[in-house]
Amino acid sequence: MPKNEKQILEGSRAIALTIKNIGPAVVSAYPITPQTHIVEDLAEFKADGRSGFEYVRAESEFAAASIILGASATGVRVYSATSSQGLLLMTEVVHNIAGLRLPVVMTCANRAISSPINIWNDHSDVITVRDAGWIQLFAANHQEAVNQHVLAYKLAEKLRLPVMINVDGFILTHSYEPVVIPGREKIRKYLPAYRPSAGSYLDPKNPVTLGAFFTPQDYMETREQLHHDLVASLPMIKNEYQAWKKIFHPSDDEASGPKTPGRMNIDNGLISYYGPQKPDTVVIALGSVIGTIRSALRDNPRIGVLKIKVYRPFPAAEIATCLQNAKNVAIIEKAVSLGQAGPLYTDIAAGLTEVETGSLSKYNKRLNLKNYIVGLGGRDVTEKMIIEIAKDVPKKNHYLKFIGQI
Amino acid sequence: MENIRIHGRGGQGVVTAAELIAIAAFYEGWEAQAFPNFGVERTGAPIQSFVRVDDKPIITREQIYRPTILIIQDATLIGAVDVFAGATQKTTVIINAARNIWPELKNKFPRLYLTPATEIALEIFGKNIVNTVILGALAKNTKIVSLDSLKKAIREKFAAKGEAVIAKNILAITKDYEKIKN
Structure with missing residues (x-):
């Protein structure tokens, strides 16, 4: 990897640039520390004409999550980011997204939860939605966060499962370190344009019902299937990670380096x-x-x-x-x-x-x-x-x- | 590895200073990491930021407890906050001060540098924003960043603020760099 591809960036900026290059159709978010810089950067890209996505401003996190749920249900790629109380306010929708099998991708800039109020980092927020049926990725550095966002869309769209990427608030979102941002072409090689199959999304030409009422006769099978699909995705996550690393080489592991004997x-x-x-x-x-x-x-x-x-x-x-x-x-x-x-x-x-x-x-x-x-x-x-x-x-x-x- | 800790107050650009050092060090070919220790987001509250510069990838994320370089943007913090915590005889200490009113510090820290950053800031910006100014002194007294790489970092970081702001900041660090020389 030539050194000149490396940049020194704030973690939030690195994530926002990666999302820009992935190119979702709809972004919706409500600002909350320490997620703010990510969605501010995306708003800037939209305002400057560098990104063509719809940026829907929401009146709360509940609305932001609902907006990306709805957008995803129409068969387009979506993105949001939140933290802490914001994620808690989204909780109901977070569960719905998984139950509807929508390929939503969201970043959680991990932060403590109230009370007492605290804006700094820990993992209490994501743990509250651990059981919601999302794939949960954790990044340890900027490069890993970048790679996991690309991986997230691939997994989400292939498996019809939502993916949350967890990045430590402030520690990753507000720090500067060297990172390589994959370009659009490189991402496109790995992550083709999103084309959901007919009948899997809301389309007037192909009417379907999403999120219907399920009686005790059927509900249990939906949970069982979601569970089995999540567990069965483990080998695919492994394979998809390797496939991405073949296209995009910068190291994202703290231990990388020459192997020593033993x-x-x-x-x-x-x-x-x-x-x-x-x-x-x-x-x-x-x-x-x-x-x-x-x-x-x-x-x-x-x-x-x-x-x-x-x-x-x-x-x-x-x-x-x-x-x-x-x-x-x-x-x-x-x-x-x-x-x-x-x-x-x-x-x-x-x-x-x-x-x-x-x-x-x-x-x-x-x-x-x-x-x-x-x-x-x-x-x-x-x-x-x-x-x-x-x-x-x-x-x-x-x-x-x-x-x-x- | 250089471990840089910057002390200042909310509103003085403590975090931006750390980011500029990391960007400049990266341009010099170093591995670099910068991160803030935000307190409550309130103007005037004591704030620290941190920079690590090394020739190998930096993986630790603990705050800096044993600084090799200490930058004190606001001298009123001396005595109010333990700004010298973990500093040793080998630590390079840069204080924004026109004259030394702490005679004992010179013995404690042989590598003590005073720089009249507030004077320069008032002259150039018309207000006491010293975060870029004081980096001139850093370029002069350490090997991790040069005046040129700092200028490049300022151009990148302040690109959205326009040419006038960039020019003033570059003038400010250059002046600080030269003052230290004299």
Whole structure:
């Protein structure tokens, strides 16, 4: 990749430019910190004549989500972005979008939720719609955010499933770092113009009903099918990621670089693992904190770091493979299911049961699984915290800790 | 790796200064990262921003606790906020001040530079906006950015603001650069 294709951009700008090059037909959004710069940039592209999409200003997030739902139902590509309370206000529509099997793509600039009011980053917002039936991607850096937006449209349109791309508010949306933006031609090679099949969208020439009333006789099958389609999309997400990387090469992983002997480097679109083949400890996280984790633990030859890029559908088998030789696991996350534990922790604990038999797998019996909640409401996650967590994992006296200060 | 921390107040362009340094360093061929630590969005509130510059890709995202370069845009923060936290004898400290009213700082930080950025800003902009001005002093005293790359960064960042704004900002950093020399 020639260096001159690289630019230094704000994360929001990088996302907006990628959306511009993907070319949705309808954009609708309501501004909320820290999503604002993304939709302001898109409004600017529209005003300057650089983008031809319809930009529909909405009176609330509920309206914005409803507008893109309706637009998507007419068979065109759509985009929105939100954060925090905005996503919560969209909740009802977010569920409807998945139930209607609409290929909606939306960015969530992750932010804490009220009360108390807080505008800074954590993952509490997206966790509230974890179960809505969307594919949930998490980006750890600008390049990954760019790639995941392209991937999102491909997956959405191929699978007729909505996709949410999660980018850490401020940490990614308001930071500058080098990034390569794929041009229209490159994107077009991978993501052809969206042409939904007749009968799958609202068209006066081909009348259909979307979102009908389903009695107990039929409703259950729609849920079952949505669930199975999400789970079945895992291999396709993997393949589509590889297909995009063949066209567009800039590295989007913090661990990329020369492979050293005895180190394993898996990077497949669902997860990325970098560390020893037989680690004492594996540290797992979602989103931008992975860079800090990898930096803090880079000199520790006994620790592997696992980045989860796709949270729904949950890549349980991929995760289990990375943990099969580990003794300890530290799950570091920026959300908590109040009254239980971190949602990623419970997902991983559940994911380590044997899929085929439903019984607890061999891992569960000997794996020491620990949960560390960090960075809520924008609290800085430091390398020192990560090093302390790595030291704490083997201790047997707890399963969940809030790490706010070290 | 250079770890730069900038202290100022809301409305002084603390975040823009960090972005300009990162853009300029990128033009010099470095890997660069800039990010803000927004407090409440309120004019006058103490604000920090951060820049990392390295020859390898930068992956950490923690805030900067051990700055190698410290820029203090508003000297009234000294004593009010622990602006020197984590700074050592090796830290380059640049303060917007016409004269040194902190004699002990020179012993603590041998690489201390004072620059009359407010004076220059008042002369050129007619108001106390020092965020670009003070970058002249940075170009003079460190190797990560040159005056030319900063000018290029200003042209890019302020493209939408028009030629007059760009010209004034370039004049301001050039003046600051030369003042430091004298």
